[in-house]
Amino acid sequence: MPQRRGERIIELLLFLCALVSVGTTAGIIVVLAVETFAFFREVPILEFLTGTEWTPLFSNQKFGVLPLLLGTALVSTIAMAVAVPAGLMCAIYLSEYAPDGVRRVVKPVLEILAGVPTVVYGYFALTFVTPLLQQWLPGLSGFNALSPGIVMGIMILPLVSSLSEDAMQAVPRGLREGAYALGATRMQTSVRVVVPAAFSGITAAVILAASRAIGETMIVAIAAGQQPRFTVNPFVPIETMTAYIVQISLGDTPQGTLEYRTIFAVGMLLFVMTFALNLISTWLRNRFREEYN
Amino acid sequence: MGVNLASSPSSSGRRRADLVFQAAALLVLVATLGALAALVATVWNDGASRLDWRFLTSFPSRRAEDAGIYHAIVGSFYVILLTGAMALPVGVAAATYLEEYGGRNPMARFIELNIANLASVPSIIYGLLGLGLFVRLMGMGRSVLAGAATLALLALPVVILSTREALRTVPSSIREGSYALGATKWQTIWYQVLPMSLPGILTGLILALSRAIGETAPLIAIGALTYIPFAPDSIWSPFTVLPIQVFNWVSRPQVAFKENAAAGILVLLTLLLTMNAIAIVLRDRYQRKGRS
Numbered sequence: 001m002p003q004r005r006g007e008r009i010i011e012l013l014l015f016l017c018a019l020v021s022v023g024t025t026a027g028i029i030v031v032l033a034v035e036t037f038a039f040f041r042e043v044p045i046l047e048f049l050t051g052t053e054w055t056p057l058f059s060n061q062k063f064g065v066l067p068l069l070l071g072t073a074l075v076s077t078i079a080m081a082v083a084v085p086a087g088l089m090c091a092i093y094l095s096e097y098a099p100d101g102v103r104r105v106v107k108p109v110l111e112i113l114a115g116v117p118t119v120v121y122g123y124f125a126l127t128f129v130t131p132l133l134q135q136w137l138p139g140l141s142g143f144n145a146l147s148p149g150i151v152m153g154i155m156i157l158p159l160v161s162s163l164s165e166d167a168m169q170a171v172p173r174g175l176r177e178g179a180y181a182l183g184a185t186r187m188q189t190s191v192r193v194v195v196p197a198a199f200s201g202i203t204a205a206v207i208l209a210a211s212r213a214i215g216e217t218m219i220v221a222i223a224a225g226q227q228p229r230f231t232v233n234p235f236v237p238i239e240t241m242t243a244y245i246v247q248i249s250l251g252d253t254p255q256g257t258l259e260y261r262t263i264f265a266v267g268m269l270l271f272v273m274t275f276a277l278n279l280i281s282t283w284l285r286n287r288f289r290e291e292y293n
Numbered sequence: 294m295g296v297n298l299a300s301s302p303s304s305s306g307r308r309r310a311d312l313v314f315q316a317a318a319l320l321v322l323v324a325t326l327g328a329l330a331a332l333v334a335t336v337w338n339d340g341a342s343r344l345d346w347r348f349l350t351s352f353p354s355r356r357a358e359d360a361g362i363y364h365a366i367v368g369s370f371y372v373i374l375l376t377g378a379m380a381l382p383v384g385v386a387a388a389t390y391l392e393e394y395g396g397r398n399p400m401a402r403f404i405e406l407n408i409a410n411l412a413s414v415p416s417i418i419y420g421l422l423g424l425g426l427f428v429r430l431m432g433m434g435r436s437v438l439a440g441a442a443t444l445a446l447l448a449l450p451v452v453i454l455s456t457r458e459a460l461r462t463v464p465s466s467i468r469e470g471s472y473a474l475g476a477t478k479w480q481t482i483w484y485q486v487l488p489m490s491l492p493g494i495l496t497g498l499i500l501a502l503s504r505a506i507g508e509t510a511p512l513i514a515i516g517a518l519t520y521i522p523f524a525p526d527s528i529w530s531p532f533t534v535l536p537i538q539v540f541n542w543v544s545r546p547q548v549a550f551k552e553n554a555a556a557g558i559l560v561l562l563t564l565l566l567t568m569n570a571i572a573i574v575l576r577d578r579y580q581r582k583g584r585s
Contacts, residue, residue, distance in 0.1 A: 010479045011394055017386035018395070021408045021453070024446050028418060031425030086321050093318035106322065113329050115565065117507025119536040120336070120558050123543050127551060128335045154328045183304075185311040208413060215415020217510035218536075222543055242417050242510070249420075249514045255429070263514075267421045271414065278413045282406070 032271060035264030042258055048265065054228040054244075056259045057251075067228035068266060071238040075149045075220055076213040078234060082153025083213075084206055087160025088195075091202075094161070095168040096190045107162070114158040122222030125151040130223060143225030143237035152219050156209045163208065167201025168194050204284035211277035215270060217242035241266045336562070340555025348556055352522050353538070357549030362557050365538035367524035368437070369564070372534055373506050375441035376448060381498055383445075384452030385487070391453070392460040393482055412450040419447045420514025428515050435516040438528040443511050448501040455497020459490035496572045503568040507561065509536040535561045 040048070043063045051064015090110070094103055130147040134140045140147075171194050179189040195202065225237025226247050239247070245263045253260045351361020387404075395401025423443030433439035463486050471481040487494075518533050525532040533541075535557060542554035 004477075007477055007479050011390070014386045014390035014394060017383045018390040018401075018404050020383055020387065021411055021449060022404060024411060024422070024449070025407055027426055028414070028422045031422050032418075035425070086325065089318045089321040090325060093315070093322055097315055097318065106326070109326060109329065113325070115504065115507075115569070116329075116332070117509070117536055117561060117565070119507070119509045119540050119543070120332070120562070123539070123554055123558060124332045124335060126543060127339065127555075128331065154325065157325060185307050187311040187314040188307065191314075211413055212415075215417065217415070217417045218540065221510075222540065242415065245417055245421070246510065246513050249516060264421060264425075267418055271418050274413070274415055274418075275410065278410050281413075282409055 028271065032264055032268040035261050036268040039258070039261040039265045043265075052230045054239075056262050057253075061258075063262065065241075065266065065269065067230045068239060068241045068244055069269070070230060070232065071145065071220075071224070071228065072214055072240040072242070074145045074232055074234060074238065075152065075224060075240055076210060078146060078149025079152035079156060079213045079216075080206070080210060082150055083157045083160050083209055086153070087157045087205075087209070088164055088202070090157070090161040091164035091168060092190050092195070095165045096186055096194060110158040110161060113154070114162075116155070118155065118216060118218040119222070121151050121155050122148070122219045125219055125223035137235065140235050141225070141237055143223060143227075144235050145224055145238050146234040148219045148223040149234065151223070152213055152216055155216070155219070156212050159212060160205050160209045163205030164198070164202045167198035167205065170201065171197045200284045200287050204281045207277050207281040207284070211274045211281070214277070215242065215274050217246060221246040241270050333562075336555050336558045338555075339552055340557070340559050343552045343556035344559055348553075349560070352524075357547060357553055360542075360550075360553055362535070362538060362553075362560060364521055364524045365533050365535045365557070366560065368521075368532040369506055369534040371437050371525050371528075371532065372441050372444065372512075373502050375437065375528065376444040376505050377498060377502050379441060379445035380448045380452050380501065381494075384449050384498075385456050385494060387449075388453045388456035388460060389482060389487070392457050393478070393486070408450045408453055412454070415510075416447055416508055417510040417514055419443055420511030422446065423511060423515040434529070435518070435531055436529045437525050437532045439515055440512050440517055440532060440534075441528075443515055444505045444508060447508065447511060448505045451501035451504065452498055455500065456490070456494050459493025459497065460486060462493060463489045492575050492578060496575045499568050499572040499575070503565050503572070506534075506564065506568070507536055509534075509540055512537055513540070535564070 048063050048065050050066065051062060052066045053062035053064050054067045055062045094106065098106070125148045129151055130140070130142060130144065133147055137146075175193055175197055176189055179193045184192070220240045221243040224240060224243060226239050226243065227237040228239040228244065229236065231238065244266055248260065248263045348361050349366070350363050351359065352364055353362075354360040391401055391405060395404070420443060423439060423446070427433045427439040427442045428435060433442070467485050467489065468481055471485045472478075476484070512534060517537055518531050521531060521533045539554050539557040539561065542550045542557060545551075
């Protein structure tokens with residue numbers, strides 16, 4: 001029956017298209033691994049992971065990635081310090097307090113916040129937030145970790161808030177009603193019943209937000225500077241892993257050189273970190289979905 | 294779960310704490326929305342005076358007041374059209390497989406998990422993939438084609454997820470009716486299921502593309518140029534896009550270029566709002582049709 005054979009061929013074609021996504025993951029790993037191995041043939045992996053000086057473009061080359069890693073951690077920590085408490089407050093308000101009308105207006109607006117291109121946030125950090133902060137903090141450099149950190153926090157806030165709200169909405173009504181019946185106020189119900197019950201979902205949201213912060217590129221490339229420093233001082237210029245990749249991509253470093261390979265080694269580290277965080281987040285989210293089903 | 298009410302002194306004290314908490318949460322929400330307002334106001338104040346017809350139709354220039362954004366608008370259009378042309382067929386095919394054929398088999402579940410993970414891989418990593426795979430291995434160079442292929446991979450998880458949702462809204466009675474008339478599985482999908490879910494698929498595609506059009510980092514990584522005095526005229530041309538041109542202007546110390554950057558952002562945001570508005574209109578029409 002020719003028709004049946006056609007059906008099988010079509011199914012096969014569709015399956016191949018679905019495999020493109022697996023191919024993408026494999027492609028990322030292969031491309032990064034090939035260049036990273038070539039890099040580690042010239043630079044000892046121990047020097048890369050434990051060195052505190054990163055100067056691949058100077059004549060005295062040092063390949064310690066820790067300054068970039070610390071820069072990334074610093075900006076991400078500031079971003080999380082903004083996004084987690086504020087995002088949770090927004091989520092609690094929207095899930096437990098807000099009337100339907102307010103929720104219908106506010107949620108799409110928060111979505112807009114999440115859809116603004118990151119280069120726009122970078123502009124905002126550099127030309128608005130940094131000068132604003134400099135009025136109170138005279139020691140703040142024009143490029144620093146604080147301002148992009150805060151702006152990145154605003155950027156990932158909708159992610160924390162919407163995923164946390166989903167987790168809170170999944171908490172059965174019965175738990176809330178039980179708390180109300182015991183005379184608890186809405187605040188007590190939210191903080192002591194709903195949030196603990198939704199804890200794994202909220203944690204998943206926070207981890208996903210951390211992964212987003214670590215991989216965010218344009219805000220830090222514009223507003224944090226290009227000086228890989230081994231410091232936790234948020235007032236001075238630093239450089240993150242992502243910003244370094246941008247810096248080399250824009251420069252005239254010839255392809256195939258050791259300096260050029262550094263971006264793949266740094267990219268590999270970035271990929272491994274975010275991939276691990278994403279896996280943990282997916283695992284936690286699946287767990288909380290099962291809890292009440 | 295223990296709710297310890299004994300620690301709260303009195304009913305009125307707890308009431309007050311509840312009100313304070315509610316006010317604080319509302320304040321945080323208002324501050325967040327205020328940040329969005331401040332962002333829009335900043336960009337508008339800085340850039341609105343630069344935004345005119347000449348700015349939209351001029352090429353870049355070393356002199357800020359002569360510089361325009363025509364080449365970047367054309368570049369963005371080229372890249373996004375090509376991205377959509379690549380991401381749509383592959384994404385819809387993949388989603389159709391997972392939703393209509395794959396079922397619960399282990400391979401399909403593995404692919405699903407993989408797509409969920411890909412959706413949160415940093416975009417600059419896609420740039421490194423595009424650099425290694427499209428620019429170098431496949432020899433596309435730093436062309437419109439390489440940029441679009443990179444962004445298509447980036448957009449694919451979003452297209453797949455939204456297509457699956459659209460396919461799920463088609464009632465099973467439609468499928469059963471089609472089978473009852475003797476149609477094969479593929480005929481059912483091609484003539485019944487896909488046409489019915491088309492508005493939902495297109496909405497998802499537009500939203501995915503509106504994210505791709507704002508992407509800067511992956512295109513910088515594949516080596517899209519930051520200064521290019523002409524518009525692309527084929528898929529092999531070197532190119533630049535709106536966000537890269539904005540980044541280029543932001544990175545310069547002169548105030549006049551910052552104004553150009555703000556004006557460029559206004560163009561980019563207008564484009565984004567237009568695309569989102571189209572998506573919303575499509576979704577509304579779709580929902581009304583689904584109900585009747």
